[in-house]
Amino acid sequence: xxxxxxxxxxxxxxxxxxxxxxxxxxxxxxxxxxxxxxxxxxxxxxxxxxxxxxxxxxxxxxxxxxxxxxxxxxxxxxxxxxxxxxxxxxxxxxxxxxxxxxxxxxxxxxxxxxxxxxxxxxxxxxxxxxxxxxxxxxxxxxxxxxxxxxxxxxxxxxxxxx
Amino acid sequence: xxxxxxxxxxxxxxxxxxxxxxxxxxxxxxxxxxxxxxxxxxxxxxxxxxxxxxxxxxxxxxxxxxxxxxxxxxxxxxxxxxxxxxxxxxxxxxxxxxxxxxxxxxxxxxxxxxxxxxxxxxxxxxxxxxxxxxxxxxxxxxxxxxxxxxxxxxxxxxxxxxxxxxxxxxxxxxxxxxxxxxxxxxxxxxxxxxxxxxxxxxxxxxxxxxxxxxxxxxxxxxxxxxxxxxxxxxxxxxxxxxxxxxxxxxxxxxxxxxxxxxxxxxxxxxxxxxxxxxxxxxxxxxxxxxxxxxxxxxxxxxxxxxxxxxxxxxxxxxxxxxxxxxxxxxxxxxxxxxxxxxxxxxxxxxxxxxxxxxxxxxxxxxxxxxxxxxxxxxxxxxxxxxxxxxxxxxxxxxxxxxxxxxxxxxxxxxxxxxxxxxxxxxxxxxxxxxxxxxxxxxxxxxxxxxxxxxxxxxxxxxxxxxxxxxxxxxxxxxxxxxxxxxxxxxxxxxxxxxxxxxxxxxxxxxxxxxxxxxxxxxxxxxxxxxxxxxxxxxxxxxxxxxxxxxxxx
Numbered sequence: 136x137x138x139x140x141x142x143x144x145x146x147x148x149x150x151x152x153x154x155x156x157x158x159x160x161x162x163x164x165x166x167x168x169x170x171x172x173x174x175x176x177x178x179x180x181x182x183x184x185x186x187x188x189x190x191x192x193x194x195x196x197x198x199x200x201x202x203x204x205x206x207x208x209x210x211x212x213x214x215x216x217x218x219x220x221x222x223x224x225x226x227x228x229x230x231x232x233x234x235x236x237x238x239x240x241x242x243x244x245x246x247x248x249x250x251x252x253x254x255x256x257x258x259x260x261x262x263x264x265x266x267x268x269x270x271x272x273x274x275x276x277x278x279x280x281x282x283x284x285x286x287x288x289x290x291x292x293x294x295x296x297x
Numbered sequence: 298x299x300x301x302x303x304x305x306x307x308x309x310x311x312x313x314x315x316x317x318x319x320x321x322x323x324x325x326x327x328x329x330x331x332x333x334x335x336x337x338x339x340x341x342x343x344x345x346x347x348x349x350x351x352x353x354x355x356x357x358x359x360x361x362x363x364x365x366x367x368x369x370x371x372x373x374x375x376x377x378x379x380x381x382x383x384x385x386x387x388x389x390x391x392x393x394x395x396x397x398x399x400x401x402x403x404x405x406x407x408x409x410x411x412x413x414x415x416x417x418x419x420x421x422x423x424x425x426x427x428x429x430x431x432x433x434x435x436x437x438x439x440x441x442x443x444x445x446x447x448x449x450x451x452x453x454x455x456x457x458x459x460x461x462x463x464x465x466x467x468x469x470x471x472x473x474x475x476x477x478x479x480x481x482x483x484x485x486x487x488x489x490x491x492x493x494x495x496x497x498x499x500x501x502x503x504x505x506x507x508x509x510x511x512x513x514x515x516x517x518x519x520x521x522x523x524x525x526x527x528x529x530x531x532x533x534x535x536x537x538x539x540x541x542x543x544x545x546x547x548x549x550x551x552x553x554x555x556x557x558x559x560x561x562x563x564x565x566x567x568x569x570x571x572x573x574x575x576x577x578x579x580x581x582x583x584x585x586x587x588x589x590x591x592x593x594x595x596x597x598x599x600x601x602x603x604x605x606x607x608x609x610x611x612x613x614x615x616x617x618x619x620x621x622x623x624x625x626x627x628x629x630x631x632x633x634x635x636x637x638x639x640x641x642x643x644x645x646x647x648x649x650x651x652x653x654x655x656x657x658x659x660x661x662x663x664x665x666x667x668x669x670x671x672x673x674x675x676x677x678x679x680x681x682x683x684x685x686x687x688x689x690x691x692x693x694x695x696x697x698x699x700x701x702x703x704x705x706x707x708x709x710x711x712x713x714x715x716x717x718x719x720x721x722x723x724x725x726x727x728x729x730x731x732x733x734x735x736x737x738x739x740x741x742x743x744x745x746x747x748x749x750x751x752x753x754x755x756x757x758x759x760x761x762x763x764x765x766x767x768x769x770x771x772x773x774x775x776x777x778x779x780x781x782x783x784x785x786x787x788x789x790x791x792x793x794x795x796x797x798x799x800x801x802x803x804x805x806x807x808x809x810x811x812x813x814x815x816x817x818x819x820x821x822x823x824x825x826x827x828x829x830x831x832x833x834x835x836x837x838x839x840x841x842x843x844x845x846x847x848x849x850x
Contacts (some may be wrong), residue, residue, distance in 0.1 A: 151428075155420060162421055192603060199600035205425035205445060 137188045139168070141213040141220060141290055142198070144183040147206040148174060156183060156203050165189065165197060169222075169287025180208065184289045186265075213290050215264075220290040224261040224268045229279040231255070240280060245271045256281060302432050303332035303463040306396065309439040310340065312471055315367050317341045317358060317719050319351040323371020325398025325411060328463040340788035343748050344739035345712060348375050352382020352395070353712025353738070354719070359391050360675055360699045361717040361726075365446055365515065366393045366723040371593040372400060373411030376457075377418065384422040385802040386453040388703025389534060390511055393444035393453035394439070395423075402430070402459040403419060416457050424452035426739050430460065444475035444666060450598040481597075481614035483622065491612055491619075492626035494593055498567035500635045501527050504550065504579075507534030508572015508703065513539065513631060515695045517620035518571065522546075524624060526632040528639055532573055534702045537692035544636060553684040553834050556847060557642035562587050563636065563844045572616050575605035576703070578841070585843045595619050613817045647836045647849055652802045658685040658757050661808055661826055662729065665755070666691045668812070669725045671743055673697065674717050676726060677750075678710035678734030681763035684834040686729040691763055708737030714752045715745055728754040732782055733762045739791070744823040746796040753815055756788060759830045771848060781830075788825035797821040 146152045153172055154237065160167050169186045189197065201210045213220070224247075230238060235257070242249060247261035261271055265288055272283065300308065306329055310318065318340050322330045333342060355366030367672065370379050376397040378441035386393045400409035410436075416428045425445050427438050435458075442454040463724045495501055495850055503522060509515055515538040515717045522529050522545045529539050530550035539546040550558040562568060573579075580586040584608050594602060595612040602611045612619055649659045662685060666673060675690045677683040677700045692698045699717055701709040714728040735756050766780040792799025798818045800811035808826050815822040837848045 151416065151420070154417070158420055192607070195602075196600060196604055199598075199602070203449075203598070203600060 137190050137193075139186055140189050140194055141184065141186050141218070141232045141288055142210060143213050143290060143292070144185070144210045145175070145208040146178050146181050146183060147208065148181040148207055152181065153183065155206065156201060159189060159200055159204065160187065160197065163197065163200060165193065169285070171289040173289070184287070186288050194245050213292060217294075218290045218292050220264055220288050221262055222265050222268050222288050223286040224271065225258055225284045226261075226272070226275070227256055227258045227281040228275065229256050229281050234278065238275065241271075241274055247271065287292075298468065300465065300469045301328060301332060301463060302435055302458070302465055303328040305359040305432075305435050305467060305469050306439065306458070306463065307332045307336050307340070308469055308471075309436050310367060313365075313440065313443050313474055313838060315340060315365070317343065318367050318369060319343050319345060319354045319716065320369030321345060321348050321351055321371065321375055323398065323411070325372035325375075325400065325460045326463070328460065329369065329396075329398065341719070343715070343744065343750075345715070345744045347738065348378035349382050349708070350712035350715070350738050350741040350744060352379045352393075353385065353706075353709050354744075354752075355393050355395075356382060356386045356391050356709075356714035357676060357699055357713030357716030358720040359386070359393055359716075360389075360713070361521065361696050362602045362720040363696065364720070365443055366391070367396070368517045369400070372398045372415075373413045375411075375415055376415035378487045380419060380422065382712070382767075383419055383453045383455065385704045385706040386707055387422045387424070388506060388549050389701065390451045391453065392451040393783040394442045394446055395453060395455040397455065397457050397460045398463070399428075399457050401461040403461070405459060415455065419455045421825060422453070423455050424641065424789050426455040426457070428457045429462050432462045432465045435462065435467070436469065436472060440472060440475050444477060448477050457514055483612065487612050488619070488623050489626060490610060491593060491595075492623050494567065494591065494610060495525065495527070495569065496628045498591070498688065499632075500565045500638075501525075501567040501569060502561050502565040503527050503529035503531055503569045503571060504532075504562065504573055505535045505538055505571050506532045506573020509535050509538040510695050512572065512597070512616040513695070514617035514620050517617055517624070520624055521620055521627060525630050525699075526629045526636065527569070528561060528636065530554065530561065532576070532579055532702070533687050533700060535573070536687060536690065536698035538695045540693055542691060542693060544640070547639065549585060549687055552581060552838050552840070553688065553836065554579075556645050556647060556836055556844075557639060557846070559838065560642040560645070562590075562637050565590045568592045570596075570608070571620075572596060574601050577605070580606050581838055582841050582843050618663055619636075646770050654806055656803060656805045656808060656826055656828055658682065658828060658832065659689045660805050661755060661757070662686055662689040663691070664805075664809060664812065668816070669727070671697070672724050674699065674724055674726045676700070676710050676714040676717055676723060676728040678728070678730040678737075679705045679707045680731045680734055680757070681767060681832070681834050682729050682734070682757040685757070685766075688834075707734040710734060711738050711741040711745075711754065714754070715741060715750050717736070717749075718750045718752050719748075726752045728752055730756050731763060732756055732758040732760065732786070742792070742795040742797055742821060742823070749820075751819065751821055753824065755824045755826060757828050758788070758825050759828045759832060763832070764834070766830075767837075770831070770833070771837070772839060788823055792823040797823055799823045799825070801825040801827070803827045
């Protein structure tokens, strides 16, 4: 059964490394849903965090294919139970005077922040687990959403490790 | 002492033990050629007619010797011409190091003359590739390329060198070759479990692939077969690895494999897959592959486990080491019933029709194989002739059958045979080709003549693209769309024009006479054998089929 997987891939920080990883996914016929990349504490390495919808066999195949890449140091699946996962949402909503305060109220409940306020629109920033972001979007779905931008998941394993 | 990057490249190659280099000069590599001029007594340089031929030659050199094939090409078209050759090596896990020139680094990304992003273009057909951005990395990168090409599952590696890095100077202090890694730690309990599964099986069969060649474990495999009387089948990539042609060596399996091999897999209770990947030309229908059997697998590449067929137990690691260690855990058996059952299967094996003077492909191939014996290296192109050669070549030694198994590259053969002969000057090398494949890269005949690389090429000329035509015959209502090659082509004159020796024959008697004369010549040979257009490769299991679907006539 396909389910959303979060993969954390430690790679050498070279030009082209991301292309190799992304290219491998594409070549083997899998779609990357979200992707974040950043340098680690040691700038010679980067961490790629990506999510993709895969069944168990597909997951094993992709993990072992990715692990073979010369510039990949390690790849592991992360789970909610052992990791902190966060995502940032920016959402622009078209608002009139009569609904603005309601929307701010909802944003407060989700501990979001209004980062831009114009006479007829506002931008809300929200950080949290992907499920929280999903829930927030569902709640404000009735409002006039102009655009949505999500960073995709970034994640680290809890405890010592790494 | 300081050397130019070009000299560093050549010195590093020599220090890596490279004595044969296939390459083609050009603007971006002119400095490398300038450096090579000083070392021409230490490296034999073979210039193909076309870079693709050079890549296939490096590949054929590697397949036949076990060493790393090295090919050099200029930027732009020189580099892109390598791509089919690199992909061919990649699909068959052949270690190669490919060096390409590129525009000077200040011109990269500016669409300079003969600039191409070969780094991007070859990313998906190499094990790894590099672009040099600092002359200080040059030696280390080349050494790493050799290590990567030969570590774990082998494969081609490409290094792209912008021209300025061949001209800049830098000190060269000879370093050691990097150690080959990829040895996996073998867990004793895994070996024990593996052996126990084998010991408990009543009808086991070994399914051996190209990994036996790559890991040089043909003798270890034979020891296992002999001790426990386990019959074995081989893929096309493993022709020659099963040793003597006896009751345990069942021969090729798959789409054009022997009935007995396919039936044995079908009726086995255990398939022992060694260095093989359950390709769609063997496990034609993965849902019905070995329906009653457990499947266990050994492979150096973790990603081959459960890729095409889900297995019951596996060990990831070096075959040679694992087969050697497992032998003492394997019980001696005689397996009389199972072997007797297989003998019954053998009675149903396809037998080619025997017209007295007719020139069937199998007669040609058997004649050549018998004449030259076990050291003969057979090379093929791709198509019907490839399958006939695979079926009748009777090889009993590893690395004596070179073919493009994974990519199926028509035009592979001539370049590969040049590489094989360059690497094995004392062994006979015979290319069996077809009229379609041969004409794809026949320009390499010039290379063979120029470098006095005396291979024998036998063209099984059916005036058709035979394998596609066979499918059209059997599966597409004989609608022969664009597969007839109706032009009359004078191969004898062609050979003479190139400075080679040509023959044409239409009967087996004529063929034997031509072949006998050819073996006395001291030049590259082309023998055209005109065969029947409707000759089929049999038996055949259509793609996606099972043993139920075998076509015998």
